[in-house]
Amino acid sequence: MNDGSRAIPHEAREPSYRVDMTTMYAALLRGINVGGSKKVPMAELRALLTELGHGSVRTYxxxxxxxxxxxxxxxxxxxxxxxxxxxxxxxxxxxxxxxTGAYLKAVVDACPFPADELEGKQLHATFFSAPVDPERFAGIDTKAFLPDTFRLGDRVLYLYAPDGIGRSKLAEALAKPALLKGVEATARNWNTVKALVEMTGA
Incomplete structure (x- = not known):
């Protein structure tokens, strides 16, 4: 029955939009391409991520x-x-x-050190696979390592090493297996952290 209303032509109807629910992530691999062991070419890593169905794949x-x-x-x-x-x-x-890119952005925003005033090699972030209890590091005499020092954040440890991580005795102490028992940890210098934030668009 015609009630006097006009059918709306298909092409004039309001289009339906697909909501893009994708999230940008950063993958941090531990201990590869160091000293000739565990060689993972970045081209092959990109191919693996693509084969897993991920998009916008890039490496740094x-x-x-x-x-x-x-x-x-x-x-x-x-x-x-x-x-x-x-x-x-x-x-x-x-x-x-x-x-997530948002997590990395939060790590940068929460940095307890004046990152903008430091060189990238002077500041490092060690990411943990799970939250860590501050008591884990209670046995470290921080005064003995000054001016090097560290702070804990959300599944991350911020390390300030003014002479670089390679010369830091504190970095060596923090990396002892006994302190990291039960968690995986991988470190990145601040330049890399900032680059990943930018690449994820966070």
Missing amino acids: LNSGNAVFSSDSADPDALAAELEQAIEKHFGFRVACMVR
């Missing part, structure tokens, strides 16, 4: 930094998936951490 430097987009909301699941893919492809295990 040769030390195991990649950014990608995914519709998954579970960074830990993404990390486990990438670890499995790397082990299957290369034949060895590499610990991976996956963090």
